[in-house]
Amino acid sequence: MSGHFDLIESLRQQDCRLTPQREMVLEALHESQGHVSAEEIYARVQDRNPYVHISTVYRTLELLKELHMVCEIHLGGGCTCYELVGERRHHHLVCQECGEVLDVDDEMLTSLKDTLRQEYGFEAHLYHLAIFGCCRSCQKTCATHPE
Amino acid sequence: MSGHFDLIESLRQQDCRLTPQREMVLEALHESQGHVSAEEIYARVQDRNPYVHISTVYRTLELLKELHMVCEIHLGGGCTCYELVGERRHHHLVCQECGEVLDVDDEMLTSLKDTLRQEYGFEAHLYHLAIFGCCRSCQKTCATHPE
């Protein structure tokens, strides 16, 4: 229940107005500590104020994305999630069998990042990474699948 | 203009009926040599037969996904793309500035794959990988952004 204050401050510094709606969206993102859908953010915001409209949530997420305060993650199954940038950096292992999402530490990707930079001149924003596959507990069922 | 015939054969061997619609979807996927949206596949199919319905395209893609002949890729911007599995294996670098999509060779990821298996017991299906970031030509504009 702290920490989203600097985010709010950050908004103000970027010439954006500080509205309760925006604060609530930031708070919801901060509380959920990870990937949440627009719908989930909407639900959390509504707990505080049921009059906030979902289009406001979308517009706020759009704004935060432009300001690089939030990133959009596509975890498959057509679900788009959002996450605060700059918190504990991590990535996502998505199990295609059971849908479970594991977090992976960022260091795991340092060497990949270096290679991409050297070979392709590509600066990877790796807070966006989602890796699909098969988790430990689904491993047996998975065995029949290619790769 | 060849090579999708084994795909069709593969369909038959999996107890699936061979319809012109499915053949056209496979052909469209094969021709486009990479990530295409459902809409693009639909357009290609329509060039051959305007009476094919888009719901058939979706149903066929769903089927091919289940058979692991096609994989679904989320390249951001809300666009879902599809790609034949088993062609030249590669991955995608998506530039968040200009939207360009670069292909990356699979070998690049061998060590990452090994690490994930060892540390998390996670079997990565890395034909699904999309890496977001900033391409060489957008690098200058990108410089101001975090990470």
Place this chain on the structure above:
DNA sequence: ATTGGTGCAAAACTTTTGCAATTCC
């Protein structure tokens, strides 16, 4: 006071579904 932001309703877009008619095996 002025600009920017919000709520609302409606549109736009993508994907899914129920069902009758058709097609493949």
Place this chain on the structure above:
DNA sequence: GGAATTGCAAAAGTTTTGCACCAAT
């Protein structure tokens, strides 16, 4: 012949947009 597949139309779900009103600076 019989089950699987298709076309259609309609629904469902998500995201965007135009506009009048309201609020933050």
